[in-house]
Amino acid sequence: MRNWIIYSIVFAILTTTNALALPGPPLDRAFRLSKQGLWEDSIPYFQKALEADPGNQLAQANLGVAYSQVGKYKEAMHAYDAALSMGYDSANFRYLRGLALLKLELINEAEKEMETALKMNPLMPETLYDLGLVYILQNRNKDAMELVKKLYRRNHTLSEKLFHEIPSNYKVSSVDDGGVLTGTVHLTGRKPKPRVFHLIHAPNIKFCGRISDGMGHRILHDFVTGPNGELQETVIAIRGLKKGKPFNKKMQTFHIDRCRANNYAIGIMNGEELLIENTDPIRHEIATYQFYKRKVRQTSNKPVTPRSSQIRSAFVKPGSEEFIIKCNLHPFLQTHGLFVDNPYYTITDEKGQFKIDDIPPGTYEVTAWHPYLPASHGTITIESGKSAALNFEFKSTDIRRKLYSNDTKGYRFNTWFDSGENFYGGKRGDDPVEILQKFDNSDRYDEEELKPFDEGLKPLKD
Template identity: 50%
Template sequence: MKCTESLFRKLAVAPLLLCILLSGSAFAKDKPHPAEAFYQKGLQLSQELDWTSATEEFQKAVALKPDHKLAHANLGVALSQLGHHKLALLAFEKALALGYDTAALRYNRGASFARLNLLAEAETEYKAALKLNPRLVRADYELGVIYLLQNRRDEVLEQVKILYRRNRKLAQQLHSQAPPGYKIMSISDGGTLKGQVKMIGETPRVRAFNLIHSPNIEFCTRMSDGKGHRLLRDYVVSNEGGLQDTVVAIRAVPKGKPFASQMQTFHIARCHSDKYAIGIRNGEDLLVENTDPINHEIATYEFAGKNITQLAYKTVLPHSTQIRDAFVREDVEEFTIKCNLHPFLQTHGFIVDNPYYAVTDKDGRFSIENIPPGTYEVVAWHTYSPTQKATITISSNSESSVEFTFDAKEVRRKLYQDDIKGYRFNTMYDSPVTYQGDVRVDDPIEILQDFSEAEERYLSDSGPGLIRAVPAPGSEIVE
C-alpha cells in the first residue's frame, strides 16, 4: 500500500495542471477580475511545488469569485497534494458543478478517492477519465491498481494488456505487482515425468555467419570454422536421434514447488552464449554476463507468430554485467535475447507459468520431478519447429513417461546466408588497432569449429534411432 500511495503522490498533479495552464486566463476578453491575480499566483506556486502557499492563493481567488471553476479545480489539486483529500473532493465537486469536467479532473478525483480507500468511487472516476480521454495511460494504470487492491487479478491482467500497447513501462510495473496464478506450496506425494525428444529426417543444416561483417573481426574469428564463418547449430541431434535444447514444459500446474531462487544468466564468452534454450517466466529478470574484452549490443525480442518486436537494446561493456527482463505481451510464448552486432550470439526462451519444465540434454532426455498428482498438458518447444503437445497423468509418488518426435521437414527457419564454402583468412592483422580506432584485442586461444558435410547428413527413411550416413570416398552428396 505504501508503494501505491507514493505513486499517487507523484502522479496526481501533472495532468490537471497541464490542462489548465493551456487554458489561459478565464478573463482574457474583459478587464481582469481581482481574483485572477490570486489564481495566476496559485498556478505559479503549484509549479514550484509550494502547495501550502498555492492553496492560500486559490482560496483567495474562489472567495472573491465563487464561480471561478479553474480555481476550484486547482484548489482540489493543491489540497490533495497536502493530503487533505476530503477537502480536495469538495473542491473538485464544486468545479464539476460549475461545468468543468475533464479527463484530468476525473483522474485527480479518482486519486483522492483511492487515498481515502474509497475504491469503488475511485474506479468510477478513473473510468470516467478514460471515457473522456482513452489515451490517458496513467488512468489505465491507476485503474489496474484499484483492481489489484480489490484482488481482481483477471481485471489487473486486462489492464496490463491495455497498457502494454501504450506504455510498456507502466504495464511492466503493474504486472510485477499482480498476484501470480501459480501458488507455492509443499508437495509430499509428487510424481516424476521422464522422457525423450527425438528428431526424424535429415538434420537441419548448421547456420554459418560470415565474420567479415563483424565489427570485431580480429576477436570473433578466434572461434570459427577456419574459413571465415561462425557456426551456430540450431539443431543438435545425437546418433540415436535425440534432440538437444528443447524445452519440455507442463502447462497450467496450479500449485507446487517454488521457482529456482538463483537468477538465470546469459553468459557471454567469445561471442557465444552458454545456453541455446531456456524456460523463463514472464517478467523474470535475467543476468547478462559479458566476459569478453569487447562491447556487445544486447537486444531482447518477443515473438508473436510472424510479428517480432524488439523490446530493449543496450550496450553491455567489456567484463561487465547487466540485468534484463523478459517481460512480454500476455499471449507471447517466445522470448529471445541476442547481440545485434554478433547475431550468432543468441539464446531463445520459452515463457512458462510454473517451474515444472526442463531443457533436453545431448541425448534429448529430460526429467521433471515433484509434480503434483493430476492430468496435464505437456508441450515440447523448439524455436524453429512446430510445438508438440501431449496429455499426461501423474500419480502419487510414481514415474510417468512421454516421448516427442519432431520432423526435420517441418523446420521453419528463415532464410540465412549459410554458404560455408570459402577460404581461410588470416585472423591477424598488421595494424595494432581496429577499424574503429580501438586497441586490438586478440584472444590467445583459437577454436576451430569442425564441420563436415558428410557427417551432417542424416538418413530420413528409417524413423528415429537412425544412424548418420558417411558416403564412400568419391560419392556425391545430393543437396
Template identity: 55%
Template structure:
C-alpha cells in the same frame, strides 16, 4: 491544472502552497480565493484537488461535483476525480472517471497505469493485464511497474509429498542442417574466425541430435500448475565465450532478470526481442563491453510466448526462450533427458518446446511420492525455420582478411583457429535448403 483566470493574493498563495505540497494551507487559501470569486470554476476544481491531496476525500468529491455543475471539465480533471473515488473505495465510479479521462485524452499514460491498478482492485484481472499490454510500447517502465503490482496467477505453497516427472525427447528422420553465417560481413573477423570451418563459415546448430536421436535444448514445461514451489532464487545466466552463447534454449518467468556475461575480448551488441508468431519487437538493446557482465530485464508483453537474445553484430550468437507460468520446467540435456521434481499431485498438461518445430504436448497424472514418465518425439521433416543459408561452398572471408599486409603496414599476423566447426554433409542432415537467411 493551469490557471488563466483572475489572480489575487489568496489565489497566488494557494498556488504557491500547492507547488510546495503544503496542502492544508493550500485548501484554506483556495477557500478564501473562492469567497472572492464564487463563480470561478477553476478555483473550485483546484480546491477539490487540494482537499484530495490533504486526504479529505469526501469533501474533495463534493468540491469536484460543484465544479462540474459550474461547467468545469477536462481530461485531467476527470482523472483526478477518478483517483479520489478510488481513495474512498468507490472503484466502479473511479474506473468510469478514468476511462472517460482517457477518452478525452488518450495520452494520459499515468491514467492508463492507475486504471490498471483500479481494475486489479475490482477483481478484473484480465482488464488490468490489458492495461499492461496497452502501456507496453508507450511506456515500458510503467508497463513493467504495473505488471508487478498485479496479483501473480501462480501462488507459492508448500508441496507435501510431491511427485516427479522424467522423460526423454527424441527426433526422428533426417536431421535439419545447421544454419551457416558468412563471415564476410562480420566485424572482429580476426577473433570470430577462431570458431569457423576455416573458410569463413560460422555454424549455428538449431537442432543438436546425438547418434541415438536424442534432442538437446528442448524446454519441457508443465502448463496448468496453479500453486506449488517458488521459482529458483538463482538468476538465470547466459555466458558469451568465443562468440557463442553457452545456452541455446531457456525457460523464463516474465519480468525476471537475466545475468549476461561477456568473457570475449570484443564487445557485443546484445538485444532482446519479444517473439509472437511472425511478429518480433526489440525490447532492449545494450552494448556488452569486453570482459564484463550486466543484468538484463526479460519483461515482455503479456501473452508473448517466446523471446530471442541475439547479438546484432554477430547474429550467430543466439539464445531463445520460452515464457513459463510456473517453476515446473527444465531443458533437455545432451542425451535428451529431463526431470522435474516436487510437483503437487494432480493431472497436468505438459509441453515440449523447441523454437523451430511445432510444440508437442502430453498429459500426465502425478501421484504423491511417485515418478511419472513421459517421452516426446519430434519429426525432423516438420521443422519450420524460415529460408536460411546452409551453403558452405566457397571462401567467405572478407578480402582484407586475405591480404598479407596488416591494416597499419607490416605482415598480418593470424590467430590460430581454436575451435574448428565441422559441417556434416552425411545423410543425417536435410538437404536442398540453400536460400539466404532472414535472421
C-alpha cells in the same frame, strides 16, 4: 487498504488554455505557490479567490488539487464536487477526482471516474496504470492484464510496473509425495545442417574467430542430436499447473565467452530478470525480442561494455510465447527462450532425456519446444510418489527455419577473409583458433541435401 503507489501528477494544476487570462491577484498567488510545490500555502489563496468570485470554476477545481496534494482527500472531494456542479469537467479533472476517491478507499467510485476520464481522453497512460491498480483491488486481474497490453506500446515502463503488481496465478505450496516425469525427445529424418555465419559480416573477426572452423566462419548448431536422433536443447514445460514448488531463486545468466552464449535454449518467466555477463574484451550490443502472434519485435537494445555485467528484464507483451536474447553485432551469439508460468520445466540433456520432479498429483498438458520446430504437446497423469514417462518425437521435415538457413551450398566462397590481408593492406594477424568447429559439408552440392525442408521446392539451377 494496501499501500499503493499511485502514479499521480506531481504538478497537477488545472489551467485554461490561455495562462494570461487568469483572473484576480489571489488566484495568481495561489498558482505561483502551487508551482513551487507549496500546496498548503496555496489553499488560503484559492479560498480568497472563491470569496471574491464564488463562481470561479478554475479556482474551485484547483482547490481540490491542493487539498489532495496535502492528503486532505475529503476536503478535496468537496471541492471537486463543487467544481463539477459549476460545470467544470475534463479528462484530467476526472482522473484526479478518481485518485482522491481511491485514497478514500471508495474503489468502485474511483473505477467509474477513471473510466470516464479514459472515455474523454483514451491517451492517458497514468490513468490506465491507476485504473489497473483499481482492477487489482477488485480482483479483476484479467482486466488489469488487458490494461498492461494497452500500456505496452504507449508507456513501456508503466506497463511493466503494472504487470508486476498483478498477483501471479501460480501459488507456492508444499508438495508431499509428489510424482516424477521422465522422457526422451527424438528427431527423425535427415538432420538439418547447422547455420553458418561469415565472420566478415561482423566486427571483431580476430577475436570471434577463436571459435570457428578456421576459415572465417562461426558454426551454430541449432540441432544437436545423439546417434539415434536424441535431441538436445529442447524445453519441456508442464502447462496449467497452479501451485507447487517455488521457482529457483538463482538468477538466470546469459554468459558470454568468445562471442558465444552459455545456453542455446531456456525456459523463462515474463518479467524475469537476466544477469548478462560479458567476459569478452569487446563490446556486445545485446538485444531482446518477443514473438507475439507471429510477429517479432525488438523490446530492448543496450550495449554491454567489455568485461562487464548488467541486469536485463525479459518483460514482453503478455501473450508472447517465445523470446530471444542475442547480439546485434555478432548474430551467432544468441539464446532462445520459451515463456513459462510455473517452475515445472527443464531442458533435455545430451541424451535427449529430461526429468521433472516434485510434481503435485494430477493430469497435465506437457509441451516440448525447440526454437525451430513446431511445439509438440502431450498429456500425462502424475500419481503420488510415482514416476510417469512421456516421450516426444519431432520430424525434421517440419523445420521452420528460413530457407537461406538450410542452404549451405555457399558455405565456402572466396571471401576477403581468405586473402589473409587486412582490409587496408598488410598481413592480417588472426587470434589462434581455440575451439575448432568441424563441419562436414562435403554433400553441399547434392540436390537432395539442398532441398528446402519447409516448402518441397526444387533448388534453383546454377
